[in-house]
Amino acid sequence: MSARTGVVYLVGAGPGDPGLMTVRALELIGSADVVFYDRLIPPGALDGAREDAELVYVGKAPGRPSVPQEEIGEQLIEAARSGKSVVRLKGGDPFVFGRGGEEGEALRAAGVEFEVVPGVTAGVAATAYAGIPVTHRDDASAVAFVTGHEDPEKTESAIDWDALARFPGTLVFYMGVKRLAANAAALIEAGRDAEEPAAAIERGTMDGQRTVVATLGTLAEAVEREDVGAPALIVVGPVVQRREALAWLERRPLHGRRVVVTRARAQASGLAATLRGLGAEVVELPAIRIEPRIENDEVRSAVQKIGDYALICVTSPNGAHLLFEALGAAGFDARALGGPSRQQPGEAGAGTGGPAGTTIAAIGPGTARALASHGIAADVVPERFVAEALVEAIAGIEVSGRPVLIARAAEARDVLPDALRDRGAEVDVVTLYETVREEPSADAIEDAQNADYVTFTSSSTVRNLTEALGERFPRGARVVSIGPVTSEAARAAGLEVDVEANRHDIEGLIDALLADAPR
């Protein structure tokens, strides 16, 4: 259900891991007219917002005071009254130390309707990621969420330290790092055991989550020594010890490894998500961008006679998608490939499986999958993912004197067309796209500096990234290449290749990286 106009949605965005946002939160962000958001929301949380949605930052800017609470309330009221659907997006849960209660009250007083979408609160999320169960049959039958930072204008402490010292369960302090030493002393003074296990969890569920374990008496010192920064939670209770048996985050194969992904932004997400799932911190440093080049006579004329080709070679997933885009632009679809040059049974190129028509060769499994998404089962898919392997794989197809189409990128090598011409084929080479240099952002370059790995999935990413970064290429990182052609380009660019995939596709690259990362 999409966001209703005139209504304000107080929405929790979870503790930081984008995967912990609720389905309802994503749905509302995707349909709202305006989103008011805080600083502590997950990266990419607003990616799904409508293109014409208004995105208003109301958080605290570093070194500047936050937008006063009344002002936020007024902005929400005004937006709703002007007939907009409004999402107010907050870190964690809106009603757990999120001032969602105050905003709801202001809205009700103004006669504006609101709904609340709970979020995963840091108190259970950061702890779970740290392997600390906030309750446990043997250790804690209650848990208290406590603010460690009171409203400085309050004259009397609202925290009853005696009651908290006696509380029969786990204490979870939000906003508790700055005043940790004073709060711990107050608890011990009120009778809580200084030897009780305690932990600070920094950046819970985010890249670089860190957990520091000590005792109530020593945690402040440990936090100081380890330089624990915001956001962080403090946990006090015997459950902290369960971490020894339950820690899991740190056991993931690429935990703590920073990996640079250099693929074009549009293609990076699969690789980045897989690496994150394995525990890596991913820095996306796209070195190239795909610029379609299907609006030209060469492509148009090839498309018009597409059914006449005896063989069509598609050399990348981008090529596959753009070939079908060009077909679509000319008013055709996959049926155009079953054209007049249909080979007769017994002729070379038939007998390879599916219904005969134009024989389609894909350079590798990724390209074959891209073709399949357009309803075409490739007849030929070589095991190895390089032009030479494709040349071998099509050796049995009769091409002498027959038209062959090679649909590919502008900067491709000539291995394939040369080999086919040598065999007497009438080869048309069409360029469907160009890969152009993408200038990486200063932030991403900075993040890449202490990377453990830089992954390269094509020679164009190597050339463009090394040229774009120059001296700022992270020299300490190990270079991972998808295959021999990419490795060659890396060496030509002055890099040493540390890891080369045995299978020249994304899965192969990940396998090689995993094999290299010491446990």
Ligand code: SAH
């Ligand atoms: N509404 C939020 C809490 C806001 S108060 C929620 O439900 O989680 C801000 C405090 O929450 C921070 O000072 C810190 O103590 C805690 N916090 C928020 N996100 C955190 C995270 N990812 N890791 C550790 N603590 C976090």
